[in-house]
Amino acid sequence: MKKNAAVLALLAGVSAMAHAQSEVTLFGVIDVAARHTKNGDESQTSLVSSGEQKSRIGLRGTEDLGGGLKAGFWLESGLNADTGTTADSSRFWGRRSTVSLLGNFGEIRLGRDNTPTYNGYASYDVFNASGVGDATKFVTRLGTNADTLERADNQVSYFLPGNLNGVYGQLSAAPGEGTAGKKYYGGRIGYANGPLDVSASYGQTTVSPLAGSTTDKYKFGSLGASYDFKLVKLSGYVSQAKFADDKLNIANLGVSVPLGRGSARLSYTYVDASGHTPSGINVDKNDASQVAVGYVYDLSKRTSLYTTASYINNKNEASYVVDSNPALPSPNYGKSSTGYEVGIRHSF
Template sequence: MKKSLLVLAALGAFAGAASAQSSVTLFGIVDVNARYTKNGDLKVKSLSTDGLNSSRLGFRGVEDLGGGLKAGFWLETSFGADSGSGGTTSGNSTNSTNRFWHRRSTVSLLGNFGEIRAGRELTATYTGFADYDVMGTNGVGDVGHFNNPTTVGATLVDTATRADNMVSYYTPALGGLYARASVAAGEGTTGKKHIAGRIGYAAGPLDVSGSYGTTEANATEDKYKKGNIGASYDFGVVKVLGFVSQAKFLDAKQNVIDVGVSVPVGPSTFRVGYVRVDAKGTIGATNIDANDANQFAIGYQYDLSKRTALYSTYAQIKNKGAAAFTVATPPAAVAGQKSQGFEAGIRHSF
């Protein structure tokens, strides 16, 4: 009897130790706003979502395997908080059709060597500019409005934001240096075979990085190419950030310059951003040199707590030539016309 009790006690202690070595976290964001959008002469008033952050729901966990080795997973989906719809493509949740965990679904091994991560997640060429956008790549002031391969004729590319079937290696902390290399399998589908990398330095108030990637964009395996150089510096009273980016496919290219400042004042944060878009070359027989645009955005955030914030943003895009960028849709885009929008909302994270 005593032996049985000892065995049960030992098993209970072992189970307790095993469970203490792993953890699972439920997390999410709910973001809803009232929005007014005007594209050309078309106007829409709406209750929308994802003005400050993309609404999402996710699970992540880590298991300690011992010897400095850990296993991890991350499952994350998005939803339209304004309507309760699942699998929304608003915000920066692109190429999400027929995927449930379309924001991220990865499994990882972590150790002193860094991290090996497999599955679906953001690409290095996306984070290489998004990390330096003062508006946070969300809402009417999102610089992601200009991250569309179709503007240079690469209509089949499916890796502008995230990539499926990707394996990435992340270096450990190396005195401020960091790097990532990624390969995504095309699996016989045009627009999905992707190779990219990013290298940077982050220490104290400074963060600077460069990233570059290619995607096979058509049946003849011509490459869609994207490169970025970005930097930010936090002076305390003001943070300055920005990037330069180029997307290229065949004879067309698009250059983007983004600069912004963020000023914290107590629980408030003021943001101002400017984006310049310059198109060059041809798509087939069509010259796109005139298809330029400028975006100006100003935003305000008031933190009610660490998890809850009120916000408002105004943004305006001036399109030239046949450019048809919008701060939001609906209404439909109008080529060569101004697009502007205002939103005010609340964001809660958990």
């Protein structure tokens, strides 16, 4: 804790001492909510972090090297704003730790970062992949030790330049460095112009083979899109996680409507499990669905109040929950999970 406090204390000082030729920014989000969840017959009320957006603090900067080149860095730590602890107990800069070289050729980025496959679907979730309405919670490792569902260590990434008439893309590779579940490669290609944004992504992670399987590849692909009609914005994605014969298909559709000083949001997610696990268990009927509704009221450009409610209908042996609260057990197979929250978010 002393080390974490010292690092945070240094952030403001480093930002203030930035030279004129460099741009250094201290940024963050503090998000806290009162939440009530019920899994099956068990319920709990608690104060939690990251109801509308993930709480975080970071430092980012660029330096003009001349000749059209820039160097950049980005350090970002996840926070449990309700307790003051870091969201990742094993590392401080758990959300991102990268250094980049940027130019007319695009960007070469090195370090820990989101994977292109995660960005390929999470960026289309109207609930910002946060809180009880989060639509990304259904993506699982399918019993493997894949450690790249959101981020990957030691990534080497290339990003297309931003002057390709709306076309954007990313290719990434991460060596496992001898650790199973961390070796990853993937990519994303998309088009964003005006109200339209559409992309496709695919990636593979090398994992430890499971008993009964003949493969060591965890595969994930998605298609996502959004379109802003001004009066309403539609967004969603379809994705598939696959290991051997075990597949998890997810379809999500979200709606965001400007309303008063904020926006109303509605999301529906359907989860379709199919095939067999390596041990031979049939998962064809372990499906689930989630309906989430919420409203964000903007007090200013940086501060908002919000409320969200969510309901998950589990079928057969599915046991998904709206909130992975370790103090609240998962529901028995086939039981529902519900949750609602009211919170405040401030960004800087």
